Amino acid sequence: MDRRRVRARPLTPQERREALIDATLPLLYAHGRAITTKLIAETAGVAEGTIFRVFDSKDELIDAAVERAFAPGEMLARIEEIDPEAPLREKLLKLAAILQQRFRAIFGLMRTLGQMGPPKHLLDEDGRAAVEQTRAAMVALIAADAWRLSVTPEMLVHMLRMLTFAGSNEQIADGQLLTPEQIVDTLLNGVQKI
Incomplete structure (x- = not known):
């Protein structure tokens, strides 16, 4: 039996953006703009630096999550x-x-x-x-x-x-x-x- 671990396909930048927005939105309802990128990263299950590979800033991520909430x-x-x-x-x-x-x-x-x-x-x-x-x-x-x-x-x-x-x-x-x-x-x- 082959017990090698199968790695999940890496997310595209757009998929990563969507996953981070999904993780951020409930945090906004609870904490508002006071949320930290550390909390967002923990909730999304990624390293904090991952956020900045697809968003220029925490504010850009928050704005994207707010836009999603109103969609x-x-x-x-x-x-x-x-x-x-x-x-x-x-x-x-x-x-x-x-x-x-x-x-x-x-x-x-x-x-x-x-x-x-x-x-x-x-x-x-x-x-x-x-x-x-x-x-x-x-x-x-x-x-x-x-x-x-x-x-x-x-x-x-x-x-x-x-x-x-x-x-x-x-x-x-x-x-x-x-x-x-x-x-x-x-x-x-x-x-x-x-």
Whole structure:
């Protein structure tokens, strides 16, 4: 029996960047910008110098992790998993829960990082396109129910996002967060045709 150790294929620089971002993101939620490259390296299971082979600085790595946190990929995938044939209320409840989890995570990250507003990358063309892609997916999900509404699906999604945003922020909601049920029932009772 051959007992030679088989070495794992070395990661490409892009794969190494992604692995370091993956390791850094949860640390940001816990420690903010006070994390050290030593802690990041330990969490990623690499030598500290490895970080600087793919990132110019700790700040560049943190910025990449923050950008990942705001990327809509996971949220968009969860929206696309919702059954478009489900009843309207059920679809809205799932959307409200997804949005609420997203907003609460982002608010927590921003608070830990000491940020008052969204990262700059969300304000550029790509950032706006990502937000629009998510909004379009939500509109498409409820489009078949347009006949039941007194507002357009676009307006309903806007209202859902705004009420969920406000109802998920500790400061805006005066510490009384809204549940997805409260958000959706408030919307439906105000927009559903009788």
